[in-house]
Amino acid sequence: MTIATEVCVVGGGPGGRALALALGRLGRRVVLLEQRAGAARIFRGESISPDGVRLLAGLGVLERVREHAHEVRRLEITDGGARVLDIRFETFPYAYRHPVELAQPVLLSALARATAEQGRCTVLEPASAVELLRDGGTVRGVRATTPDGPVEIRADVTVGADGRYSTVRRLCGIERGARRTDLDRDVVWMKLPFPAAWDRCAYRVRISSGRHGLFLPSTDGTLRVGLNIPKGGLRELRSGGLGLLHARLAELAPELEQEAVAALRSWSDTTLLDIFTTEVRRWSAPGVVLIGDAAHTLSPILGQGVNHALADAVALAPLLAEALAEPRSARPAALAAAALTFQQARQGAVRRSRALQLRQERMFGIEAPIAAALRRAVYRTVNASPALQRRVFAPAYFPGQRPAPADRPLRTEQRT
Numbered sequence: 001m002t003i004a005t006e007v008c009v010v011g012g013g014p015g016g017r018a019l020a021l022a023l024g025r026l027g028r029r030v031v032l033l034e035q036r037a038g039a040a041r042i043f044r045g046e047s048i049s050p051d052g053v054r055l056l057a058g059l060g061v062l063e064r065v066r067e068h069a070h071e072v073r074r075l076e077i078t079d080g081g082a083r084v085l086d087i088r089f090e091t092f093p094y095a096y097r098h099p100v101e102l103a104q105p106v107l108l109s110a111l112a113r114a115t116a117e118q119g120r121c122t123v124l125e126p127a128s129a130v131e132l133l134r135d136g137g138t139v140r141g142v143r144a145t146t147p148d149g150p151v152e153i154r155a156d157v158t159v160g161a162d163g164r165y166s167t168v169r170r171l172c173g174i175e176r177g178a179r180r181t182d183l184d185r186d187v188v189w190m191k192l193p194f195p196a197a198w199d200r201c202a203y204r205v206r207i208s209s210g211r212h213g214l215f216l217p218s219t220d221g222t223l224r225v226g227l228n229i230p231k232g233g234l235r236e237l238r239s240g241g242l243g244l245l246h247a248r249l250a251e252l253a254p255e256l257e258q259e260a261v262a263a264l265r266s267w268s269d270t271t272l273l274d275i276f277t278t279e280v281r282r283w284s285a286p287g288v289v290l291i292g293d294a295a296h297t298l299s300p301i302l303g304q305g306v307n308h309a310l311a312d313a314v315a316l317a318p319l320l321a322e323a324l325a326e327p328r329s330a331r332p333a334a335l336a337a338a339a340l341t342f343q344q345a346r347q348g349a350v351r352r353s354r355a356l357q358l359r360q361e362r363m364f365g366i367e368a369p370i371a372a373a374l375r376r377a378v379y380r381t382v383n384a385s386p387a388l389q390r391r392v393f394a395p396a397y398f399p400g401q402r403p404a405p406a407d408r409p410l411r412t413e414q415r416t
């Protein structure tokens with residue numbers, strides 16, 4: 001079977017789904033391929049930064065997910081047993097200032113439903129892109145496998161929204177210039193019953209010497225715990241048995257020890273996230289553009305992946321729509337120019353997020369006592385200064401928002 005369309009989007013994660021929706025709103029025809037049937041994904045984070053919330057509002061899906069979203073009001077960092085940072089998100093002078101927790105299947109289903117209502121996008125799922133169709137040096141679509149046999153999608157432009165191990169990136173040759181940076185740590189994720197005494201609207205980071213853990217409220221009412229371990233350290237952790245995992249958790253959060261022993265009875269109760277970032281020099285090749293994790297894989301610190309995938313989609317859609325409106329002969333050049341404009345518009349924000357994540361990663365990993373004391377002093381200084389808090393958090397949480405002028409009351413964000 002062959003399908004002709006204007007845009008072929010490979011990947012139905014947050015980036016691909018948001019792009020299909022945004023292009024549909026602009027009247028363009030899209031075919032979206034997703035290799036998995038349904039919105040369920042193997043373990044994924046749920047944290048959406050305030051800017052991601054703003055983008056969802058702009059896409060018209062915030063209302064659809066509101067009742068499933070859990071608003072976070074505080075970020076607390078405890079270092080060596082002492083609280084050194086306590087951020088109240090309501091103090092930031094932005095229209096959208098609270099992160100939310102939102103299960104990725106809920107987000108994906110809402111994006112899919114909004115797109116289906118427009119009737120301009122054909123979704124093939126399950127369908128895996130396995131090969132690029134080419135005309136000379138230009139990509140003209142993809143060949144995909146489906147349970148009903150192979151399908152060819154012929155398109156003016158193909159968008160690789162297929163995640164951190166992108167097939168499109170590899171097939172179109174952009175992979176050759178990719179730089180993968182392994183971070184010093186991996187994360188073991190697990191879920192525990194939520195402690196009765198804890199604030200359900202807070203993110204917690206606990207640091208002890210060079211170890212740290214993230215403790216986040218989950219939308220299913222449990223506590224999502226991300227325990228950081230040295231890169232490749234899972235084997236050592238496992239060789240110490242579950243007792244060592246329980247002890248590592250108790251070191252950071254002694255009040256969770258009993259829950260950890262009761263809830264974590266097998267390694268299958270945990271998930272390992274291999275943390276790396278990927279940078280590619282060019283986010284496009286003739287006939288192809290990459291977005292989201294395919295273009296720039298980030299680390300999970302401060303929940304940045306989803307909002308950058310959404311921001312890419314929102315930035316790219318109007319540029320592609322304009323290029324597709326050109327006469328057929330002028331379209332390839334217009335699409336190439338659109339792809340470059342897109343990268344120029346987005347790469348600065350991605351770089352700033354990555355730099356902030358790497359800085360935090362280094363801070364969390366400090367072990368030497370004098371350097372750890374300095375780290376605590378830095379957090380305390382930030383804690384005491386709203387201006388510094390804004391400077392530190394703006395690149396990650398509010399890159400698309402302008403602060404409200406001091407003399408004007410804040411427009412209240414849509415409650416989630």
Ligand SMILES: Cc1cc2nc3c(=O)[nH]c(=O)nc-3n(C[C@H](O)[C@H](O)[C@H](O)COP(=O)(O)OP(=O)(O)OC[C@H]3O[C@@H](n4cnc5c(N)ncnc54)[C@H](O)[C@@H]3O)c2cc1C
Binds near residue numbers: 035298
């Ligand atoms: C364990 C974990 C926890 C995370 N926690 C957070 C968090 O709390 N907050 C946050 O913002 N980010 C988090 N991230 C990162 C976040 O999930 C990603 O940054 C985000 O999903 C990127 O969106 P995307 O659309 O670019 O790619 P993805 O969400 O990876 O979507 C890519 C899609 O493409 C499909 N696909 C792949 N290959 C093909 C193919 N050949 N053909 C067809 N389809 C294909 C995949 O099935 C997938 O659905 C986490 C990631 C992981 C792994």
